[in-house]
Amino acid sequence: MPERLTPRPLILAATLIAALTLLSPAAAQPPDPRFDEETGRDRRVWPPDVLVDYTRMRLTMEIPDMSAAAFRGVQELWFTGIGAPRTSLTIDCGPGLTVQSVHFVSASGGVRPCEFSRPATNKLAITFPAPLPVGQTALLRIAYDARNPGGRGAGLTFSGDDRRTPEVDYMCHAQGQPQSNHLWFPCHDFPNDRLATELVITVPHPYEAVSNGFIRSITHHPAAGDLPRRVTYHWVQDAEHPFYLVTLIVSKFDVINLGGPNSNRPGLWIPVYGALGSGGALELNFANTPAMIAHFEKLFDSPFPWDKYAQIICRDFAAGAMENTSASTFANMFGRRGASGFADGIIAHELVHQWFGDLVTCRSWEHLWLNEGWATFGEALWAEQQRGRRRYDGVIWEKFSSTISRTGGRSAPRDAALVSNLYRNPDQRFYAAENPYDRGAVVLHMLRRRLGDDIFWKGVRLYLKRHRFNQVETDDFRVALEDASGESLERFFDQWVLRPGHPQLAVDLEWTDDQRPNGETAGTLRIRVEQTQNIDEFNPAYAFVLPVWLDLPEAGRTGRTVHLVCDSRITTAEFALPRKPDSVTVDPGMTVLADTTIRQDLAAWLRQLEHGPSVAARAVAALALAAFDDDRAHAALAAIAFGDLEDDAAVIAAATSALAEQPPVAATGP
Numbered sequence: 001m002p003e004r005l006t007p008r009p010l011i012l013a014a015t016l017i018a019a020l021t022l023l024s025p026a027a028a029q030p031p032d033p034r035f036d037e038e039t040g041r042d043r044r045v046w047p048p049d050v051l052v053d054y055t056r057m058r059l060t061m062e063i064p065d066m067s068a069a070a071f072r073g074v075q076e077l078w079f080t081g082i083g084a085p086r087t088s089l090t091i092d093c094g095p096g097l098t099v100q101s102v103h104f105v106s107a108s109g110g111v112r113p114c115e116f117s118r119p120a121t122n123k124l125a126i127t128f129p130a131p132l133p134v135g136q137t138a139l140l141r142i143a144y145d146a147r148n149p150g151g152r153g154a155g156l157t158f159s160g161d162d163r164r165t166p167e168v169d170y171m172c173h174a175q176g177q178p179q180s181n182h183l184w185f186p187c188h189d190f191p192n193d194r195l196a197t198e199l200v201i202t203v204p205h206p207y208e209a210v211s212n213g214f215i216r217s218i219t220h221h222p223a224a225g226d227l228p229r230r231v232t233y234h235w236v237q238d239a240e241h242p243f244y245l246v247t248l249i250v251s252k253f254d255v256i257n258l259g260g261p262n263s264n265r266p267g268l269w270i271p272v273y274g275a276l277g278s279g280g281a282l283e284l285n286f287a288n289t290p291a292m293i294a295h296f297e298k299l300f301d302s303p304f305p306w307d308k309y310a311q312i313i314c315r316d317f318a319a320g321a322m323e324n325t326s327a328s329t330f331a332n333m334f335g336r337r338g339a340s341g342f343a344d345g346i347i348a349h350e351l352v353h354q355w356f357g358d359l360v361t362c363r364s365w366e367h368l369w370l371n372e373g374w375a376t377f378g379e380a381l382w383a384e385q386q387r388g389r390r391r392y393d394g395v396i397w398e399k400f401s402s403t404i405s406r407t408g409g410r411s412a413p414r415d416a417a418l419v420s421n422l423y424r425n426p427d428q429r430f431y432a433a434e435n436p437y438d439r440g441a442v443v444l445h446m447l448r449r450r451l452g453d454d455i456f457w458k459g460v461r462l463y464l465k466r467h468r469f470n471q472v473e474t475d476d477f478r479v480a481l482e483d484a485s486g487e488s489l490e491r492f493f494d495q496w497v498l499r500p501g502h503p504q505l506a507v508d509l510e511w512t513d514d515q516r517p518n519g520e521t522a523g524t525l526r527i528r529v530e531q532t533q534n535i536d537e538f539n540p541a542y543a544f545v546l547p548v549w550l551d552l553p554e555a556g557r558t559g560r561t562v563h564l565v566c567d568s569r570i571t572t573a574e575f576a577l578p579r580k581p582d583s584v585t586v587d588p589g590m591t592v593l594a595d596t597t598i599r600q601d602l603a604a605w606l607r608q609l610e611h612g613p614s615v616a617a618r619a620v621a622a623l624a625l626a627a628f629d630d631d632r633a634h635a636a637l638a639a640i641a642f643g644d645l646e647d648d649a650a651v652i653a654a655a656t657s658a659l660a661e662q663p664p665v666a667a668t669g670p
Contacts, residue, residue, distance in 0.1 A: 033415075034422060044421045047364040050193045051086055052079040054243075055137065058198040059185050063250065066170035066207060069151065069158035073097075075142045075185055078195075085131040089140075092182035092189040093124035096149040099186075102126050105139035114140070124186050142186055150175075153318020155183025156248065162315065167276055170207075171251035173314040173329060175322060176244040178365060178426035187243040192363050192471055194240035203250050205229035210249045210273060212325045213237030214307040237325060239306065240469055242361050247324035249312045254279040264290035265297075269308040274334070278313070285334045285343055286311055288386075292344075292351050295385050296378070301461040305359045305468070309351070321346050323353030323375070344386070345379045345395075352378030360464060363471035365429045366421040369497070370477060372430070373440015380441065393615040394650035396445050396590055399438040400616070404595050407433050407501055415500040418443070419474050434500050442593055443496050449591040450492070451485050459484030474498075495542055496593060503542040504533040507598040511580045522578050525550070529564055529571045543567035544592045549613050550581040559613065583607040583621075588614040602628050606636055619654035626658035634659070 035042050056078040063071045079089075093099070102114040112129040119125050124142075132138050149156045159171040174184065182189040198216075201209035205220070205228070213236045221230040237246075256279050259270035270289055272282045289311065293304055306326035317331035328350040334343060356374035376399065384392030416422045418434045429436065448456045463472075463480035478493050496502075510526040527548060531541050546564045553559070559581075564573050583604040586596050600608075605628070608621035622640065625633040640655040 054195040060200040062202040081132040093186040094183035103141040149184035154180040159315040202232040209233040211235035241325040245325040273312040348382035369436035369440035372436040376441035505596040549585040551583040585617040588617040622654035626661040
């Protein structure tokens with residue numbers, strides 16, 4: 001049979017297709033980080049199984065010497081069988097913990113020893129003496145010794161004596177987020193289960209132990225034989241919370257109480273703990289806490305959910321602060337003299353966590369923005385309460401600018417979005433480019449602007465009520481807002497929460513004069529918006545409504561707002577106007593997370609700097625003026641940056657930054 005020949009046109013077509021394939025954007029894409037190309041292994045992190053329902057933990061500890069990072073512990077861990085009968089359990093247990101014994105206590109009260117092993121450095125495997133039936137509750141009693149149970153801000157960190165003070169004041173403090181509490185007690189170290197907790201802590205006199213919940217008892221033990229005086233503190237947290245929010249702080253403290261009948265929040269104990277001699281500074285620095293609690297209770301329509309709200313200053317703290325249930329811990333960032341309102345931002349942040357993060361907790365770290373985005377948004381909400389909407393907008397502008405500067409229009413799904421389980425360790429989620437703090441707050445602000453205050457807060461309150469003392473995912477928040485608003489928000493969440501990056505917009509303006517028959521001069525403004533970020537099969541154009549404010553004084557109005565519906569690469573719209581606007585501001589209310597450039601002349605930017613309709617509008621104008629090598633631009637920026645008049649902090653910061661980037665202005669004179 002003769003050899004079959006392929007027609008020449010088909011050969012050429014096949015060659016062309018192959019060449020185009022090699023040159024296509026898909027072929028140029030970097031390897032997909034979601035899986036290991038060599039092994040095919042999925043690199044994403046999935047929540048661990050919760051094979052039993054943990055219901056309560058009582059941890060009894062004795063710290064004999066505060067100068068040594070060691071203690072003896074007995075943990076009692078109650079749990080109920082779920083799913084299927086269980087014959088064993090593997091939990092997280094740090095390398096500094098030496099387990100001495102494990103006993104199984106059945107529902108009938110029988111106590112039997114368990115076999116146990118350490119299959120990995122951070123694991124404890126326990127075999128039950130008999131299967132645990134579904135629905136039956138049992139208790140594990142684990143006795144262990146701890147030596148160096150963490151440190152450097154993870155687990156339980158012991159701090160040396162502060163030699164700047166005359167007293168000897170060693171300290172230890174816990175830090176469990178994200179998965180570090182197993183370094184000082186065995187646990188299911190992941191946020192997808194909750195339980196009640198008790199800590200019974202014996203420390204040398206006169207040290208004091210602080211933990212979650214309310215203080216059930218304080219027992220003093222007199223010196224006896226070789227034993228010095230000791231004190232036992234019994235703290236009880238009856239309302240369930242995740243393992244990572246369990247805390248312990250031991251030191252010698254000055255303590256003040258900001259609550260009481262004459263405070264903004266009578267009936268709630270609000271202690272603040274700090275170093276000896278710091279009481280006056282603590283009272284000033286944290287003075288607004290009761291008013292904050294009362295404000296957020298009203299705003300969220302949810303009473304403060306815990307028995308107390310303590311705030312404790314810790315030495316050697318590895319982060320700024322941490323929202324442990326009912327007992328937030330702070331790095332030592334407060335001056336000894338104190339200043340009322342100085343740290344309101346971080347204080348409000350940790351306080352809002354008591355609802356968003358503690359009362360309602362993200363089920364896994366991929367949904368971290370539900371915790372951190374809300375706490376960061378809380379900073380803006382408190383600024384709004386104290387100083388009004390302009391100060392709120394200033395805080396949002398800072399978060400908006402930070403988000404834009406950290407990220408670009410990158411390619412999905414190859415980069416981690418705001419919600420992502422693509423990480424090597426959970427710490428990475430806190431420092432991701434799509435930052436759960438700033439971007440999370442911006443997303444909440446955008447939702448507030450889109451839905452309006454009444455509907456937005458109705459949905460937020462429904463979310464808190466529906467999921468209190470439970471774990472949540474992003475869809476739980478979306479569904480609550482949809483139920484409150486009647487709107488479908490899937491596309492919004494897909495674009496701004498589940499997709500990395502943001503649109504990059506180039507806005508062009510074209511004005512055409514129109515001489516009318518009556519002699520009046522009017523015209524048409526043509527606005528062209530182009531999305532210049534990468535658009536491909538993985539990244540469709542964003543869909544949004546873009547507000548544009550026209551500085552057009554007329555009939556007692558300072559201007560008007562027009563809206564462009566954008567859902568493709570290029571959007572154009574024309575508007576008939578009585579005259580050319582003095583300036584044009586794109587999205588002054590920060591409703592769309594976008595990196596926007598708009599070409600305007602110097603006069604328009606100067607006008608926007610002085611009369612812009614919002615903090616964001618004026619800050620954008622200040623930054624735009626950095627490009628002008630002109631005395632008028634320099635003088636306008638200097639008037640804000642160095643002026644005597646009080647101005648918005650965000651505008652001052654933008655003007656100062658613009659002056660630093662501006663070309664030096666040549667000296668003028670005779």
